Amino acid sequence: MAHVNEHYLKLAAGYLFPEIGRRVSSYAEAQPDADLIRLGIGDVTEPLAPALVAALRAACDEMGSAEGFRGYGPENGYDFLVDAIREHDYRERCVEIAADEIFVSDGSKQDSGNIQEILAPECRIAVTDPVYPVYVDTNVMAGRAGAPDDEGRYGGILYLPATEANGFFPDPPAQGAADVVYLCSPNNPTGSVASATALGRWVEWALASDALVVFDAAYAAFIQDPALPRSIYEIPGAERCAVEMRSFSKRAGFTGLRCAYTVIPKAVTGATSSGERIPLARLWNRRHATKFNAVPYPIQRAAEAVFSPEGRKQTREQVAFYMENARLLREGLGAAGFRVFGGEHAPYIWLEVPERGSSWAFFDRLLEGAQVVGTPGAGFGPAGEGYFRLSAFNSRARVEDAIHRITTNFG
């Protein structure tokens, strides 16, 4: 008999975005003329930058010629892309990463979900609360968690509340309290960003606890202050305890093209039950080579073009455009009396629901009163209750209209 993986049955039934979709479509059915503004799901809205489209076209032409055709690529990525990443994402920040420490993939969602496969089932996981749900759900699927409690916290997972008091970026727990921690900075959903000091405390904790930090830097390009760390490897010691994930999705509009990468320095190791140290890069390489057959050549050429002079300029302008949307949301809603967080180094605004009320009730009020769709904080974890996420991914006109509608309905 083909038994199912029953760990899947522990997953909370109503996943956030389907539930939002259900409420939005039932509202749209009842109000077919309603003009909805969607600031909910974290997907980019600007078209691909021209330099990227040109690179994609040129690579497609190459593929259609006898000399230029390419089949399976190297599973960890073509040298041209790996070298561009090393140069621009790391060397320019004074971080040296070797070519064989970079693993190009088709997404950070996949990478942050798959990394747990190379870890023992007994590893104790810690996450921030609220959290990007992928980190939790993939560990539940792998059997590292018990059933969820009434508030949706899975047994066996350590939740670290991200609150106004800690700037929405929690400090480490007691030494040895977890084996693996997932951190995301700039943060989805809260829009917070970790300082070098805050990351330093985590690196120190991980080294003292012999723990692993999984650092998701999908929004690194949105950091406005050059003094803030873009990579965890800007913190000394991180090259011994952290893996890092970066994505072209938000920084360059690749949510539909699909390209990302994971960095695993050689000095990052895990222990066997007999105490032998195994480099995690070795296991990840083995996994990648077995289960993945490389990102398509034209997509990698488009990713390379993100680092060309025109590509950099154009994608920086896109990021600046979204960040201006974020500033307008932050300041417009702030001026109307809302308490707003985030949005300075991340494309997300974390809004306090008036009176810290129910985030799902606020979702319904915003949908029905202002025809604006956002994301209830409770969907990202119990500590997200009382908050609401708005994304800066939309046109300027729609963002301005959303601010106007929200402030006239709730101001």
Ligand SMILES: *Cc1c(COP(=O)(O)O)cnc(C)c1O
């Ligand atoms: C969007 C996002 C990613 C990127 O996912 P891709 O699979 O690369 O598109 C990763 N982590 C977080 C927290 C995100 O919000």
